[in-house]
Amino acid sequence: MVKSSVGSNLYTYDAAPTVPPISAKPDQRLLINNQLPGQLLVSTPSSTLTTMASPTTFIVGLSGLSSTGKTTLSRLLRSLIPSSFILHQDDFYHPDGAIPLHAGGLQDWDCAGSINWEYLCRVLDSVHEFGALPADLKSLQDDSPVGAEPEQKLVSPETMRRLKKRLDDNIRADVRVAILDGFLMLHRDSPVEERMDVKVLLRVPHETAKQRREARNGYVTIEGFWTDPPGYFDKIVWPNYVDEHKYLFVDGDVEGRLTSEAEEKRRIHTPESLDASMEETLEWAVNILISELKLKLASASSPSSL
Template identity: 25%
Template sequence: MDMLTKVLVIGVGGTTNSGKTTLTKRLTDAIPGSSSMCQDNFSFGKDLGDERLNSLRIPELDCWNWEKIEALDMEKMVEDIQTKIDEHSCSVLFVEGFLIFNYEPLLSFFGKKYFLTLTQEECRRRRSLRVYNPADGPQYFDKVVWPEYINVLEQVKLQPDVKFLDGTQDQDEIFNQVLGKVKQLLKNMGQDV
């Protein structure tokens, strides 16, 4: 790759279980020389430290709120994205996560932003099929996951350059729509796909 070639960064955000990871994997597989980064890999988890972990504690549910930006090492994520860009190690970098559009330092990286939505019922249904560690408590979805998602969604709606996609649509349709746009952006940048 020419060292002057710019890395195109595509953000794939959305609610839990909306298809972010599946879409990102398919796009990465379809575009030679592309790479991906998942926000989940930047979770502090139990390594957060007692004081910061306590700030995420929800005593009435006897659990922690893993849906907040404070549960993620966002500074490290920004650093890792910048390194990928500086090294020109890929032509397209897909960045996916549930809070990627809610952290100001990330926003300037994105050449295009997609946000996958779901209804509360569908989100609950899909989440109930997954195994989490730690496991969701009986009220975690209704009292934490969904309210946090609504807050995130309201913030993302204020950004004029986000393309919202219905996560219940056919996955092939979503994939083809995004792939077509990414290929067009690469072509506009003078890159062959």
């Protein structure tokens, strides 16, 4: 149980509610152990009453080119936000034999057609409803190494303490944060963009991403293991990224500025500097997260939204 006071109320809720399998039918997902997932117990000075209510859940989407630091940033945010958990887009690839082939005959793991979007969307809808991952979702990616050193070494302990205090002071304990980590979530006609409450597009220079990608040993897949063949980044990864994201940028320059439509209307956030350290990126992301969640909570509580 987790307890948190908000105003004069005391909220008590399950830190990890039991969530039905994503394959369950709607009527089977209504009650679990005779209670709704995320049940809140609300106590006031004069009385105690129980409300059957799901937690407030926000999905923070961290998208971007492969090897831009998305998983590292996701893990750092998870370590700072007790009510958070990570959902990896890489867990939603099609089986190895169903991955599309590139014109050159290689499997194309970096295109939209490689992802099972229908399944991912159903899981995101479940996360929004229940505030936790479905019981039958098993991640292949959560414990996989992502960089040359542990993410905690990339940010000073002092910065981590300071950012944790900021988050604790600004995010209610009854709010759950789902961090969606993926390489292709803001492409044109993306089915998941509308499900994201906060949209972040991480970027690094082309050469930095290339060096990081080519330094990796490979990737765990549903049916085995994938290792990039020589030249894979420049033949497939980078061209796919440019083709799917240039519409977001002024003059199609993916290392330049976002268009006003992407920035102001769709509220996509991307760091100004492509060379920012992970410590700088984490601090920037925390500021974005707090600002966007405040806006979402204010909008949800306004009379016009009721």
